[in-house]
Amino acid sequence: MKTFECDCQAHQILFFESSSCLACGRIVGLDDNFDKVEPYNLDETTGQYFKAEEPEIRYQKCDNHADYKTCTGMVNLNTFVPVEGKDEVLCFACRFNETIPDLSIVEHIPL
Numbered sequence: 001m002k003t004f005e006c007d008c009q010a011h012q013i014l015f016f017e018s019s020s021c022l023a024c025g026r027i028v029g030l031d032d033n034f035d036k037v038e039p040y041n042l043d044e045t046t047g048q049y050f051k052a053e054e055p056e057i058r059y060q061k062c063d064n065h066a067d068y069k070t071c072t073g074m075v076n077l078n079t080f081v082p083v084e085g086k087d088e089v090l091c092f093a094c095r096f097n098e099t100i101p102d103l104s105i106v107e108h109i110p111l
Contacts, residue, residue: 018037027049
């Protein structure tokens with residue numbers, strides 16, 4: 001299993017499924033390049049997230065996380081191109097999911 005590390009003082013181990021750092025409490029997510037899980041800071045004014053080393057690039061949690069807690073992907077809002085006719089903000093992986101269980105049925109969420 002591949003692990004990652006938070007950049008906080010404790011260097012907490014992070015996993016693909018991690019949604020926050022247990023040591024520092026920051027939100028963590030899979031970056032838009034899908035190569036690492038890393039921490040994000042919240043801009044409380046806008047509700048958007050950013051990486052400490054690149055504060056000008058803004059991120060949003062994938063709608064599948066925000067709505068169903070089923071994805072840890074982060075969406076780079078500077079490069080995100082919405083799909084015509086859809087008002088969802090999905091990460092790179094979730095954009096390819098055409099057929100998924102009906103997530104309005106609670107029992108389907110773990111699927």
